[in-house]
Amino acid sequence: MAETKDKEILDEVIYSYTATSSSIEEENKLLKDTVGKLKEELDRFKMPPLMVCEVLNVFPKEAIIRIPNGNQFYVNISAECEKLKAGDMVLTDQKNLAIIRRVPVAKKFNIEKFVIVEKPKMSWSEVGGLSDQIREVQEVVELPLKKPELFKKVGISPPRGILLHGPPGTGKTSLAKAVAASTNSTFIEIVGSELVQKFIGEGAKMVAEIFELARSKAPSIVFIDELDALAAKRVEIGTSGEREVNRTFMQLLAEIDGFEPLDNVKIIGATNRKDILDPAIIRPGRLDRLIQIPLPNQEAIGDIFRIHCKNMSLDKDVKHEQLAKLMDGFSGAEIKAVCTEAGYFAIRKNKTKVTSKDLKGAIEKVKRIEKEESDDYMGMFG
Ligand SMILES: Nc1ncnc2c1ncn2[C@@H]1O[C@H](COP(=O)(O)OP(=O)(O)OP(=O)(O)O)[C@@H](O)[C@H]1O
Ligand SMILES: [Mg+2]
Numbered sequence: 200m201a202e203t204k205d206k207e208i209l210d211e212v213i214y215s216y217t218a219t220s221s222s223i224e225e226e227n228k229l230l231k232d233t234v235g236k237l238k239e240e241l242d243r244f245k246m247p248p249l250m251v252c253e254v255l256n257v258f259p260k261e262a263i264i265r266i267p268n269g270n271q272f273y274v275n276i277s278a279e280c281e282k283l284k285a286g287d288m289v290l291t292d293q294k295n296l297a298i299i300r301r302v303p304v305a306k307k308f309n310i311e312k313f314v315i316v317e318k319p320k321m322s323w324s325e326v327g328g329l330s331d332q333i334r335e336v337q338e339v340v341e342l343p344l345k346k347p348e349l350f351k352k353v354g355i356s357p358p359r360g361i362l363l364h365g366p367p368g369t370g371k372t373s374l375a376k377a378v379a380a381s382t383n384s385t386f387i388e389i390v391g392s393e394l395v396q397k398f399i400g401e402g403a404k405m406v407a408e409i410f411e412l413a414r415s416k417a418p419s420i421v422f423i424d425e426l427d428a429l430a431a432k433r434v435e436i437g438t439s440g441e442r443e444v445n446r447t448f449m450q451l452l453a454e455i456d457g458f459e460p461l462d463n464v465k466i467i468g469a470t471n472r473k474d475i476l477d478p479a480i481i482r483p484g485r486l487d488r489l490i491q492i493p494l495p496n497q498e499a500i501g502d503i504f505r506i507h508c509k510n511m512s513l514d515k516d517v518k519h520e521q522l523a524k525l526m527d528g529f530s531g532a533e534i535k536a537v538c539t540e541a542g543y544f545a546i547r548k549n550k551t552k553v554t555s556k557d558l559k560g561a562i563e564k565v566k567r568i569e570k571e572e573s574d575d576y577m578g579m580f581g
Contacts, residue, residue, distance in 0.1 A: 249290035249299055257283050262298060264291065272296050310408045313398075315388040316416070319376040326373050327506045327531065328499025332490050336361065336378050339488050340465050344382040344418050347463075358488045359455055360466030362426070362481060364473040365492035368532025371469040374492070375422045378467075385419040387412060391428035395444050402447030410454040410464070418463035423451075426468040432477040448477070455485050494530055497523060503531050507538040514554040522555070525562050533569065537561045 255271060256263040262283060265271050275297040276283060283289065288302040323333055343350055343357035350357055363371040372388075379386035389409060398405050413419040423429070429448050458464055468486050470476065480486055495503055501523040508519070526534055540561035545553045 247293060250293050250296070251302060252289055252291050252296075252298075254283055254285055254287045254289055254298075256285055264289065264296065264298070266291075266296070274298060310405070310412050313405070314409060314412075315386075316412070317386050317388075318383070319380045319386050321373060321376040321380050323377050323381065325506055326370050326377055327503030328495045329370055329374070329492065332363075332374065332492055333377075335488070335490055336374055337381075340378050340420070340467070341382050344384065344463055344465065358486070359458070359484065360468065360486040361488040361490055362468045362470065362473070362476075362486040363490050363492050364470050366494055366530060367471055368530035369492045369494060370531045371492050372422070372424065373531075375420060375467045375469065379420040379422075382418055382420075384463075384465075385413070385416040386422060387416075387419055388422045388424065391423060391425035391430070394447060395428050400443060402443060403450035406447055406450040406454060410457070413464045414458070414462075419465075421464065421466045423466065423468045425470065426480070427470045427472040427475055430468075430477050430480040431472075431475045448480075452479060452485065494528065495534075497527070500526050500529060500534060503534045504538070507535045511538060511542060512552050514552045516555045517553070517558065518555065522558055522562070525559065529565070533565050536565050540564055 250266060252264040252266050254262050255265055257276075260276055261273060262276055263271055263273050274291065275295070277297055277299050280289070280298050280300050283298070283301070289298045290300055290302060291298050326333060339358050339361055363374060365371065376386060378384075387409060389405075394402050394405060409421065413421050429444065429451060455466060466486060468480070473489070481489060501519055504523050504526065505519055508517075526537065529537070537558065538561070541553045541557040544557040544560055545551070
């Protein structure tokens with residue numbers, strides 16, 4: 200009896216010993232792995248940093264490079280680094296500046312994820328007032344896209360692009376969309392400030408890829424909103440951020456210069472700050488047709504108001520002309536806001552028709568908001 204009991208205990212001890220030893224072995228292996236990885240990491244940290252340089256000229260075994268401070272050197276190319284070409288970015292040894300390898304190329308963006316690409320459905324009739332501006336856009340953007348042969352016959356080159364400038368909310372984006380729709384073009388919209396802030400270090404590459412996309416989806420309109428964020432004149436280029444914006448801008452100029460005026464890609468820039476634009480962007484051959492988009496006058500206010508009321512169910516008492524007078528100084532965007540607000544007033548009162556009173560209330564509200572905003576703005580400098 201006692202013997203069986205002893206054996207049982209012994210078995211248990213042996214069992215637990217084997218279990219422990221195998222778990223120790225496992226742990227040992229894990230630790231060895233970790234140590235190996237840490238050693239590898241340490242070796243990488245010990246490696247001297249390589250310098251990023253630009254290749255200017257390539258010979259069979261040597262090259263001329265420019266180091267970040269602007270100095271140029273004639274250096275060796277390591278055997279591993281093949282098929283270099285001028286313009287490549289490379290990594291060089293800090294001491295002898297030999298080219299070790301190319302800067303690994305980041306994966307190509309899926310550019311369509313970052314810019315708006317669409318076929319807009321906006322028609323000219325949805326843009327109120329602005330008849331002179333519409334005619335001009337039709338002449339310089341629509342006509343060359345629709346009838347390039349006309350320009351060839353007469354022997355003139357249409358502008359590669361135009362610049363729409365004027366206060367916010369006056370219809371610049373709408374005009375660009377309308378011309379894309381009327382020419383059945385792909386509409387590619389980029390926003391200058393986003394290009395500068397979101398894609399730090401990649402702005403120039405983005406610009407190049409946007410134009411590649413535009414060419415592949417031609418006919419296309421590349422619409423650059425807030426162009427001033429990219430193309431403001433700079434007094435001096437000091438910080439690296441400014442250099443980066445400048446590189447993006449240079450790439451934009453290169454792209455604009457890079458295609459023929461009769462290619463079916465057109466560029467439309469928009470800005471509220473034409474005064475701060477670098478003159479390089481509006482030089483002949485670039486966005487050299489400047490079209491001013493002003494705030495609407497009385498007649499235009501009436502037109503825009505009618506456009507935005509078109510699909511609303513209005514009470515009989517609504518007199519467009521009379522209401523238009525109350526909106527003096529409003530932008531198109533504000534007129535649209537009046538219609539939306541008035542609609543909300545009606546909904547809140549459980550009605551399906553919008554009355555003159557709703558519209559008047561909405562006009563007052565939009566005026567108030569505008570005043571508060573301009574007070575805030577003045578306060579910033581106050
Ligand atoms: N002339 C106009 N005719 C009809 N609607 C207009 C007009 N101007 C502005 N709107 C309306 O106001 C809104 C803003 O217009 P849009 O985006 O074209 O202005 P924008 O000039 O591009 O403004 P921003 O400078 O702020 O970008 C749109 O929804 C548009 O319907
Ligand atoms: Mg706009």
